[in-house]
Amino acid sequence: MDIMMTLALSLETAIGPIAAIYVLAAIGLNMHFGYTGLLNFGQVGFMLVGAYGVAVCVTTFGLPLWVGFCVSVLCSVVLALILGIPTLRLRADYLAISTIAVAEVLRLLYRAEFARPVTGGVYGRQSFADAFYEFNDRVGIIPPGSYGIGDVDFSADELWLMLVSWACVALALGMTAMLMRSPWGRVIKGIREDEDAVRALGKDAFTYKLQSLVLGGVFGGVAGVLIALNQGNITPDQFMPQVTFYLWAMLLLGGVGTLWGPVIGPVIMWFLLTLFDETLRSLASSGALPFLATSDSGALRHALVGIALMLLIIYRPQGLVGNRKEMLVNVK
Amino acid sequence: MSSDGIDATRTAPAAAGGPLAAVEPVPGVAKPDPILTASHIRRSFGGLTAVNVDHLEVQRGTITALIGPNGAGKSTLFNLLTGFDKPNEGTWSFQGQPLNGVAGHRVARRGMVRTFQLTKALTRLTVLENMLLAAPGQVGEGFFGAFGWWMWRRQEQANRERAMELLARFKLDAKKDDIAGSLSGGQRKLLEMARALMVNPSMVMLDEPMAGVNPALVQSLLGHITALRDEGTTVLFVEHDMDVIMGISDWIVVLAQGQVIAEGRPSDVRSDQQVIDAYLGTQHDEPQGAKTEEKP
Numbered sequence: 001m002d003i004m005m006t007l008a009l010s011l012e013t014a015i016g017p018i019a020a021i022y023v024l025a026a027i028g029l030n031m032h033f034g035y036t037g038l039l040n041f042g043q044v045g046f047m048l049v050g051a052y053g054v055a056v057c058v059t060t061f062g063l064p065l066w067v068g069f070c071v072s073v074l075c076s077v078v079l080a081l082i083l084g085i086p087t088l089r090l091r092a093d094y095l096a097i098s099t100i101a102v103a104e105v106l107r108l109l110y111r112a113e114f115a116r117p118v119t120g121g122v123y124g125r126q127s128f129a130d131a132f133y134e135f136n137d138r139v140g141i142i143p144p145g146s147y148g149i150g151d152v153d154f155s156a157d158e159l160w161l162m163l164v165s166w167a168c169v170a171l172a173l174g175m176t177a178m179l180m181r182s183p184w185g186r187v188i189k190g191i192r193e194d195e196d197a198v199r200a201l202g203k204d205a206f207t208y209k210l211q212s213l214v215l216g217g218v219f220g221g222v223a224g225v226l227i228a229l230n231q232g233n234i235t236p237d238q239f240m241p242q243v244t245f246y247l248w249a250m251l252l253l254g255g256v257g258t259l260w261g262p263v264i265g266p267v268i269m270w271f272l273l274t275l276f277d278e279t280l281r282s283l284a285s286s287g288a289l290p291f292l293a294t295s296d297s298g299a300l301r302h303a304l305v306g307i308a309l310m311l312l313i314i315y316r317p318q319g320l321v322g323n324r325k326e327m328l329v330n331v332k
Numbered sequence: 333m334s335s336d337g338i339d340a341t342r343t344a345p346a347a348a349g350g351p352l353a354a355v356e357p358v359p360g361v362a363k364p365d366p367i368l369t370a371s372h373i374r375r376s377f378g379g380l381t382a383v384n385v386d387h388l389e390v391q392r393g394t395i396t397a398l399i400g401p402n403g404a405g406k407s408t409l410f411n412l413l414t415g416f417d418k419p420n421e422g423t424w425s426f427q428g429q430p431l432n433g434v435a436g437h438r439v440a441r442r443g444m445v446r447t448f449q450l451t452k453a454l455t456r457l458t459v460l461e462n463m464l465l466a467a468p469g470q471v472g473e474g475f476f477g478a479f480g481w482w483m484w485r486r487q488e489q490a491n492r493e494r495a496m497e498l499l500a501r502f503k504l505d506a507k508k509d510d511i512a513g514s515l516s517g518g519q520r521k522l523l524e525m526a527r528a529l530m531v532n533p534s535m536v537m538l539d540e541p542m543a544g545v546n547p548a549l550v551q552s553l554l555g556h557i558t559a560l561r562d563e564g565t566t567v568l569f570v571e572h573d574m575d576v577i578m579g580i581s582d583w584i585v586v587l588a589q590g591q592v593i594a595e596g597r598p599s600d601v602r603s604d605q606q607v608i609d610a611y612l613g614t615q616h617d618e619p620q621g622a623k624t625e626e627k628p
Contacts, residue, residue: 184473186461194452201466204435
């Protein structure tokens, strides 16, 4: 087994487009939960409408990719409004229940037989991302070839998508930083602490919560668009509830309510996932662990990540970049 | 905890020769210059009528105390008047403007700001952030305005100065960068009052401001409340401690089982047989010691 190869592969995943996609969705989740205190358990729903916005516009209706992107953003906004308007006036738990249910209902709707003419049903949609890569070929932002140092290696197409994905992340981070340093951000954090106190001071908590839900949802929707572009094909069943829970785990790992937490969390998580996966696989194939079949390594890696998360919650509940003193303050 | 420097200038209630001197102490009596007028307010929870107030007026620029035994409906009435709860029926107006169905945050913007019985400090924000949040009409408070830092920078600076002045007045200026969650119970009460003043209210509604506060700090809080009145702010507050109320209030409204059973100057209320019955005849007050103690 080649340790350098394993590390290189892990690093590729950690800085690759998939990690960037999860970072973007986690930034949205952090806006919801970390700053505003909204319990969103359906971030995957925003990713689903984002991904399908592009896919359906391009394949079913033959529209250009950029129109698809705008539709994706619009769908995320509409989903946030549908979720938020009825539930944000109620207690926090209602939003939590609605989000998890709506995300799952959306997946079932998109895969339903009657939706097949539009969404492709269980088969999903294919070959809609060509225009994205053709654009790079035509303009030549990343010339064809292979890029990398040592064993870390990306193709031109991969690098082009990485560039766009991390640019989206940078934009989202910049927006979040600006917002949270403004009086708007102060009200948002106040709502997280005590909504009634903020209302008693003359701030319309409902509108702020709705704005936060829409913004974080749009980040999730754009992450969905990037998923679609990365894979070139999508099926509804990849948007299962566990995607949301991975995002939560990553956010907790990085640090809830911090600017860099949702960036560091997914990057480290993907690094560890790939590292465990590759190590276990090579151990299994070399016969060092006779009880372990190669096909079992996928399940075992999640067990290992679970243990790592448990240790984190016990010894560092504030996450990697969180503030322990703030975390442990008596919230009463 | 520091409780020194209380300028407990317990000015005698303005009622001595004030605008309320000529008002007759009967429930629902009209005042010469009411800032808040409420009529036929009724709120029931299932079969229980928590509040049933025929008529109540609060005189501008005075300290009015709302007292009554536990479960008399004081906090419910507070919630109704400030838009945090909706009555089954009733009309009420503030500074001549009707407040029926007006949401809580709009009530606050009109100048009627409340505090809570269980102190609501925004624990993971700093003391200064708690204050700045309350400033009204901030440009950077809107979603899009937030991005234009050059537009709200100067306003923020002015708010910061005003916040520091208020914090200095409440002896919290040394704590400005501490998170509010690290303050003691009494300091949180002070912060909540200072934060309410940041809104520039014409009337403050204090829901049990002395609950769980040590006796020395009670004196300080009383000093602040009288100072508010002397600056022209109307104060309506809920309290249990009779000694405190008698010393500070210009006018006292007694609530029992949701109804106003008596109102008047402290001297009128003290001798009112109905009030004595309400407090002693039907229900015993809690022992004094249990309430005035504060955790260090």
